[in-house]
Amino acid sequence: MRQATRAAVAHALLLATICGAAASASAQTQDTGVAPVPQGASLLNPAISVIGWFQGEAGDQNSEEGTAAFEFREVEVGLQANVDPYSRADFFVAVTPDGVDIEEATLTLFSLPAGFMAKLGKFRSNFGKFNRTHPPETPFADRPLAAERFLGEEGLAPTGVSASWLAPLPFYLSLDAEVTTTPEAHGHDDEEEAEAEMPTAFEPYRGKDLLYLGRVSTFVDLSEAMNVTVGGTYADGANGSAQTDSLGPVEALRAQLVGADVTFRWKDPARAIYRSLLAQVEWMERSAETLGGPDEKRQGAFAWVDFQFARRWHVGARYDWSDALGGLEQDAATGALGFVTFTPSEFSLVSLQGRRQELEDGSSETRWFLKTTFNIGPHGQHPF
Helix, strand or coil, rough: HHHHHHHHHHHHHHHHHHHHHHHHHHHHHHCCCCCCCCCCHHHHHEEEEEEEEEEEEEEEECCCCCCCCEEEEEEEEEEEEECCCEEEEEEEEEECEEEEEEEEEEEEEECCCHHHHEEECCCCCCCCCHHHHHHCCCCCCCCCHHHHHHCCCCCCCCEEEEEEEEEECEEEEEEEEEEEEECCCCCCCCCHHHHHHHCCEEECCCCCCEEEEEEEEEEEECCEEEEEEEEEEEEEEEEEEEEEEECCEEEEEEEEHHHHHHEEECCCCCCCCCCCCEEEEEEEEECCCCCCCEEEEEEEEEEEEEEEEEEEEEEEEEEEHHHHHHHCCCCEEEEEEEEEEEEEECCCCEEEEEEEEEECCCCCCEEEEEEEEEECCCCCCCCC
């Protein structure tokens, strides 16, 4: 009799436990609208982010083809996750009206001996500061003249390996080195279309041509509110031509590109979300071997400033100057761009921009842009 009683009590307790758990799960489902997810399941999923870049353009345009008045310039999809305790994988894919392109696809190794860190895959080259920022995330609707002419319309993004080392000194000093393939600037199957475009600082003559890059940079706090970053970069690669004889190519000709950059940042600690200033200057010079003549030298530079004068408002300006590449003439183009940007939050912005350029042939061009970007997901910050 006692055994039957104990069994009845046990069944009652078990039933009460099951009913309580079911009621709790039901209540949680009603509160959130979704079924509860076991904690820890997200560890198997990468962080996913998507950035949309919509743009309107108007004004003069010297190009015969021109661009559409309104265009969805790009959708950038990012997937990022730790592979294991020693490495991380980052994938960024750009979907544009011209197709799908791998913006970056890298494996970063953190725990190498002597404090080294390495990266392999396809990545934005560490030349200067501006080149490392993905096009949708720059403050501009276009690219600075010098950056476009020397590094390409989408920037320098080769495939290879990179190593960086933070020197064990009382101040910040970073050394970076890259060995990559020399990317084709044009990327067109149509040879006539490719030849019609401006050349860039580097162009492969053969597929095995490598591009070597070294960079040194330092960071200094000037005060509690101000700091400055100074960097210098040197790159050596093929320039797309070769010394030949009657038997064919003998040696690929080379080009060197040196650059210097300074970035200044100010943010009032007492009003950090309302006032800030960012100013940047980049200069670069290309020296290229020629067939039987002196080396060809070309220079370019740009400077820009972004001032945040209210919590959600920025104003800024940029000045451009750059020699043309590929010709014997020393013609240069200059330009200036101004912008007013409204940022409802850190996940979106609307920017009205105006640009005027004085081109090599004496003509001028005025363009107006409406750049809008919006993103979802935890897209990581670009390095300062």
